Structure formats: C-alpha cells, structure tokens
Amino acid sequence: MNTNTKPNILLMLADDMNYNTIGCFGCPVDNISPNLDRLASEGIRFDNAHVTIAVCQPSRQCLLTGLYPHHNGALGFDPIREDVTTLTEILRKHGYYNGIIGKVEHCQPEYKFAWDFCDDVFNPQNGNGRSPYIYGRDSAEFFRRAKESGKPFFLMANSHDPHRPFAGSDDELTRFYGYHTYASRYYRPEEAWVPGFLPDLPDVRKELAQYYSSCHRCDETMGNVLKSLDEAGQADNTLIIFMSDNGMAFPFSKANCYLNSTKTPLIARWPGHFKAGEWNRKDYISGIDYTPTILEALGLEGELKTDGCSYLSLLLGEEQENRDTVFTQFNTTHAKDSFPMRCIQSRHFGYIFNAWANGERLYKNESKSGLTYKAMKAAGETDSKVAERVRFFDYRCREEFYDFTKDPNALYNLINDPVYREQIGKFRADLLKSMEETKDPVLPAYRKFVFGD
Numbered sequence: 001m002n003t004n005t006k007p008n009i010l011l012m013l014a015d016d017m018n019y020n021t022i023g024c025f026g027c028p029v030d031n032i033s034p035n036l037d038r039l040a041s042e043g044i045r046f047d048n049a050h051v052t053i054a055v056c057q058p059s060r061q062c063l064l065t066g067l068y069p070h071h072n073g074a075l076g077f078d079p080i081r082e083d084v085t086t087l088t089e090i091l092r093k094h095g096y097y098n099g100i101i102g103k104v105e106h107c108q109p110e111y112k113f114a115w116d117f118c119d120d121v122f123n124p125q126n127g128n129g130r131s132p133y134i135y136g137r138d139s140a141e142f143f144r145r146a147k148e149s150g151k152p153f154f155l156m157a158n159s160h161d162p163h164r165p166f167a168g169s170d171d172e173l174t175r176f177y178g179y180h181t182y183a184s185r186y187y188r189p190e191e192a193w194v195p196g197f198l199p200d201l202p203d204v205r206k207e208l209a210q211y212y213s214s215c216h217r218c219d220e221t222m223g224n225v226l227k228s229l230d231e232a233g234q235a236d237n238t239l240i241i242f243m244s245d246n247g248m249a250f251p252f253s254k255a256n257c258y259l260n261s262t263k264t265p266l267i268a269r270w271p272g273h274f275k276a277g278e279w280n281r282k283d284y285i286s287g288i289d290y291t292p293t294i295l296e297a298l299g300l301e302g303e304l305k306t307d308g309c310s311y312l313s314l315l316l317g318e319e320q321e322n323r324d325t326v327f328t329q330f331n332t333t334h335a336k337d338s339f340p341m342r343c344i345q346s347r348h349f350g351y352i353f354n355a356w357a358n359g360e361r362l363y364k365n366e367s368k369s370g371l372t373y374k375a376m377k378a379a380g381e382t383d384s385k386v387a388e389r390v391r392f393f394d395y396r397c398r399e400e401f402y403d404f405t406k407d408p409n410a411l412y413n414l415i416n417d418p419v420y421r422e423q424i425g426k427f428r429a430d431l432l433k434s435m436e437e438t439k440d441p442v443l444p445a446y447r448k449f450v451f452g453d
Contacts, residue, residue, distance in 0.1 A: 006095075006096075006152040006298065007152065007237055007238065007239050007270070007297065007298065008146075008152050008153045008154070008155075008234055008237055008238040008239070009091075009096075009152075009153070009154040009155070009238070009239050009294055009297075009298075010154075010155050010157065010225075010229065010238050010239070010240045010241075011063070011154075011155070011156045011157070011240075011241055011243075011290075012157045012159075012222050012225060012240065012241070012242040012243075013060070013103070013156070013157070013158045013159065013242075013243055013244065013245050014159050014161065014162065014215075014218050014222075014242075014243070014244040014245070014265075015056065015103065015158065015159055015160050015161060015162065015163040015218075015244070015245055016056075016162055016163045016164070016244070016245070016246060016247070016248055016249045016254055017161075017162055017215055017218060017244035017247075017248065017265070018195065018244070018247045018248040018253060018260060018263075018265075019049075019244070019247070019260070019263040019264055019265045020195065020265070021033070021162075021212070021215050021248070021265070022036050022037065022040075022219075022265045023036075023037045024036070024037045024040040024041075024045060024267075025045070025047075025265045027193060028193050029187065029191065029192065029193050029212050030187075030191060031185075031216070032212060032215060032216055032219065033215070033216070033219040034219065034223075035219045035220065035222055035223030035226065036219050036222060036223075036242060036265075036267060039222075039226065039240070039242060039267050039269055040267045040277075041276065041277055042269050042271075042276050042277075043240070043267060043268050043269030043270070043274050043276060043278070044267070044268050044269075044274050044275065044278035044279070044280060044315060044317075045265070045266065045267045045268075045278075045279055045280070046266040046267075046268075046280045046283070046285060046314075047279070047280065047281040047282075048263070048280075048281070048282070048283060048284045048285070048326070048347070049243065049263070049264050049265075049266035049284075049285050049286075050262040050263050050264060050284065050285070050286055050287065050326045050328055050345070051063075051243070051244075051245060051246055051262050051264050051286075051287040051328070052068060052069070052262070052286055052287035052288050052328060052329065053069055053246075053262070053287070053328065053329055053330055053331065054246035054247055054253075054254055054255055054256060054257070054261035054262045054328070054330060055076070055077075055246055055254065055255050055330070055333070055334075056077075056103070056106050056163075056245050056246065057074065057076070057077045057078075057105075057106040057107075057108070058074050058075065058076060058077070058078075058331070059245040059246050059287060060103065060106050060107060060158075060245055061074045061080050061106075061107065061108075062287045062288050063243075063287050063288075063290045063291065064086050064087045064088060064107065064113065064156075064290075064291060065080060065084055065085075065086055065087070065288075065291060065306070066087070066288050066289070066290070066291030066292050066304065066306025066307060066308045067084065067288060067306060067307050067308075068288060068307050068329070068438055068440075069329065069331060070331075070438070070439075070440060070441050071084075071307060071438070072084045074108075075331040075332055076331050076332030076333065076334070076336065077332075077334050077336075078108075079108035079109045079112075080108070080109075080112060082109070082112065084112070085304055086112055086113050086114065087154075087290075087291045087294060087295070087304070088113045088114040088115070088154060089112065089113075089114045090295065090300060090303050090304055091114070091154050091298075092114040092116075094298070094300060094303075095151050095152065096151060096152050096153060096154050097116050097117070097145070097146045097149045097151040097152070097153045097154070098113070098114050098115050098116050098117070098153070098154045098155075099115060099116060099117035099118070099119070099142045099145075099146070099153065099154070099155045099156070100113070100115050100117070100118055100119065100155070100156045100157075100158065101119040101121060101135060101138050101139060101142065101155070101156070101157045101158065101225075102119070102120075102121050102122070102129050102135070102157065102158035102159060102160055103122075103129070103158035103160065104118055104119070104120040104122075105120070105122075106158075107156075116145075116149075117141075117142050117145060117146075117155075119138050119142070121134055121135070121138065121160070122160060124176070124177070124179075127181060127182070128160065128176055128181060129158075129159070129160025129161075130159075130160050130161050130167070130181045130214070130217060130221075131181075131182075131221075132217060132220035132221040132223070132224045133224065135157065135159070135221045135224050135225055136224030136225065136227060136228050139155065139157060139224070139225045139228040139229070140228040140231065140232065142155055143155075143228055143229065143232035143234060144232070147232065153234075157221075157222070157225045159218045159221045159222065161214045161215065161217050161218035161221060162211055162212075162214030162215045162217075162218055162248070163214075163249065164249050164366065164369075164370065166207065166210035166211050166213065166214045167180070167181055167183040167186065167210055167213035167214045167217060168180060168183065168186050168210050168213055169207070169210045171369075171370075183213045183214070183216070183217045184216070184217065184220065185213060185216050185217075186209075186213045187209040187210075187212045187213050187216070188209055189202065189205035189206045189208075189209045190205070191209060191212075192205045192206075192208040192209040192212055193208070193212075194208060195260070195409070196408065196409035196411075197252050197253070197258075197260055197409040197410060197411065198250060198251070198252070198372060199375075199376060199379065199386055199389070201372075201375045201376070201379055202375070203371040203372065203374070203375035204371070204372045204375050204376075206371055207250075207370055207371035207372050207375075208372075211248060211250075222242065226240075235271070236271045236272070238270070239268070239269075239270040239273075239294070239297055240267075240268065240269045240270070241266065241267070241268045241290070242265070242266070242267040242268075243264045243265070243266050243267075243287075244264045244265060245264075246261060246262065246264070247260045247261045247262065247263065247264075248260070249366055249367050249370070250367050250370070250372050250373075251367050251368075251372060251373050251376065251393050252393060252410070253367070254365070254366075254367065255330060255333060255339075255365040255366070255367075256330060256341065256365075257328055257329065257330050257341040257342065257343035257352050258343075258350070258352070258410055259345060259350060259402075259404070259410055260410075261328070261330070262326075262328040262343075262345075264287075266285070268315050270297075270315070273315075273316065274315050274316065274317075275317055278317065280314060282323070282347075283311070283314050283320060283323035283324075284323050284324060284325055284326040284345075284346070285311045285314070285323065285326070286308060286326050286327070286328070287308075288306065288307045288308030289308040289309055289310065289311050290308070291304065291306055291308060292304075292306050292308045292309060292310040293308075293310045293311050293312050293315070295310070296310040296312045297312050307438065309322075311323075324346055324347070325344055325345065325346045325430065326344070326345055327342075327343070327344055327431070327434045327438075328342075328343045328344075328345070329341060329342050329343065329440075329442075333364060333365055333366075334366070335364065337364055338356065339354075339356045339363060339364075340354075340355040340356055340442045340445075341353065341354050341355065341356070342355070342431060342435065342440070342442055342446065343431075344427055344430050344431045344434065347404070348403065348404055348405050349401065349402065349403060349404060349423055349427060350400075350401070350402040350404060350410060351399070351400070351401050351402075351424065351427035351428070351430075351431060352399065352400040352401075353398065353399055353431060353442075353446055353449075353450070354396045354397065354398055354399070354400070355398075355442050355445045355446065355449075356396075357395065357396040357397055357398050359395060359397070360395070361395070362394055362395065363393065363394055363395065363396065373390075373393075376389065376390050377390055389411075392413075397413070397415070398449055399415045399424075399450075400413045400415055401413065401414045401415045401417075401420060401423075401424050401427070402414065403420070428450050431446070432446065432447065432450070432451070
C-alpha cells in the first residue's frame, strides 16, 4: 500500500513542439490540443518560459541538472559529467521512485539519472514512440509499481512527437522501414496555420499539416498519461509540469537561439497549491530553473547547487524580481558540427551573438532536409525576399538584434540601425555579464569581437 504523503512529480515533455502550437497559447488549428488546453485551465501557463538550449538531449539534461551545458559537460549530444548530480539522484536519496518513458537515450549516462523504471518506446512494436495507447498503458504500469513500492514518484514522460518524421510524411517510409505511423487525425494543408517566421508556400503548408498531425497525436499521448494518473488516484497529489524540449524542427526554430527556438509552452498544475486558469504573461523562466523549482517544492532546496533559480513562488501566484530577461545558448548539432550562439531576450528585444558566423561558413541542421527549406530555396529563385531569408539562415552574421514589439517574428535584423544603438549597447553589456558570471567558454570570442579585448 502506498502510504506516501510527499507530492509526486510528473514532467511531461513534447519533442520539438513550438510554443504557439497549443490552442491555449494561440494556435488557431482546429482541435489541436484539447487535453493540454484542459490541463492549462486547471493550472497555470507561462507566456515567457524558455528552455536553455534548443536541441533534444542537452535541453533535457539542463532540465534535470539545473546547470548550463558547459557546466554539466553536455554541450551537445554528450553524456553529462560523472561528477554532476542530477535531480533524480537527489529524489532517490529522499525515497522517490523514479521513472522515464521515451527518449531514454537523451539522459546519459543512464545510471546518473537513477531510474527505477526505464521504458524505451522507440521501436516498431511500441509505435516508435508515437503511440498514445502505449504511453497510457506504460504510465499505468509505472503508477502501479510506484504504488506497490510505497514511495512517492517522479515520472518523466517524453513523447517522441512531433519530432521528425512527421505523421503521414514520405520521410516516415524511409525511417520506419516502409511504414507510416497511425494518427487519429491528419490535417490537410489548407487547415495548417503558417507561423509568421515562415513563408506561406504550398510545400510549407504540406509539411506543417504533417507537423500538426503529429502535434495532435502528442496531445493525445499526454492525455493518456493524465488519464492513467487519474485512474491511479494520484492526480490530486501530483505536481505536473508540461513543456517542449525546444521549438519545431523548421528553419529559424530548433537548434538556434531565436524566439521560436527556445520559447516553450509551459503549463503547471498542482491541485490545492496552484490556482486554476492562471496565465503569467510577464515573468521569464529558463530550463535551468526546473530542478531548483522541484527541489523547493519538496523542501529540498539546499540539496543541490545549480545555475538556475526556483520559480515556485511564481507558480504560487507571488512576485519575483529579476525575471525580465532570459539567457539561452546553442553549441553543437547531432553531427558534432559546432555553431556556438548566445542570446538574451526580453519582452521587447532579442540579441544574438553567432560566434561561428564569418560570411562563408554554412549552417547545417536537420530542418534543411525537410519540405519547408527546400520550398524556400526553390521560391528564392524568383522571389528576392525569400532568397535573402534563405541566405541569412545559411550564413547569418555575427550579431542580430530584433524589436519584438514591431517585428514579433524576428524577420528584420536591426543590429546596424542607429535608432537602436542604446538598446543594443545594453544588451551587449547584459550578455557579457551573463557570460562572465557563468564562465562561458565563448566569452573570449565575444569579448574580442564586440569590445576589441
């Protein structure tokens, strides 16, 4: 019999879902996320939550260590250092039963994450991590085992949706041995909403429709996990946080430092603690803040030194200072290509330093294999604006500066605009301060380029 009185923790993560793909965050696509919309109505959502780094493995490892990638040792698709303590190690020490479903390979080395229940669903018999039924079945099994253990639990439920290959795409046939995965709803191109940072082209709509089909299935996956939690009788004693690990795998999103790269649709619910239907539109929080938040919620805030700062008081509806900007970064791709980027964003402005950009080096990432990038390349042959957009994505420049109040889609780089000289100077200084405080390895290159040191 489970006699635990400590709260359970459920971390639910989408894979490559943009912050504005969920209905309650403004997505106009029909019935895209009924389960997550309902979760938001029962808890609190944040407009300005960001992950620390916009790529799968290092993003998750920042969440579970509370450390920047250069502090936990995982700049890209690398294991964390063995001397780094994880959230789940602390939880095990304090009697928690830890579990993970999906994306097991993105928490490495595995033993450092102290899993008692480890469920790798990325295989054909489990729908390659894209079966809502499997997540419902396996989460129910986890909750059953946790109850038998008599311990409170921590579960990290990682959907493989909407990561490429998207539902119904030709890419699925190549990657999944000639088979399409099943989705309960396939959106048509004319139903797709085109975010403003992408051009509205036929093949862009086609790929977005496939992406939204995968997003709808992700919502069903999360709905099944929540249903299993309800049926286990643990919903009222469980602190739930839903996020995406990074933005959508399209140009100018995932594996970059743009607003659509790191901004995440964060929803939190804890009955009796968080007010239902709250919407925080002001405060900025980061992926490195997750671990200290959970530790404070459990009364364990002195157990681990992190780079982050707990946002529990924000979840409780209280005020916090110094929540008006967020510092994010990018380092390397899956192919180990190094593209170091650093960024500071606020409600009004975004500043990016691209340490790798020299006008000749070509940026590479997975979005270039998709229909959208290829459609943009083709359209650029006759449309100079699209051609310039493609060229900028390919090569960048050392600095970028955007005014989100006038240009929410970050289409116009204002780094050389004299009107913004004062704001640019402030953001340069703020980024320098953040990099100095965190002993960032990119600091020498930044200081040399911007300040001539």
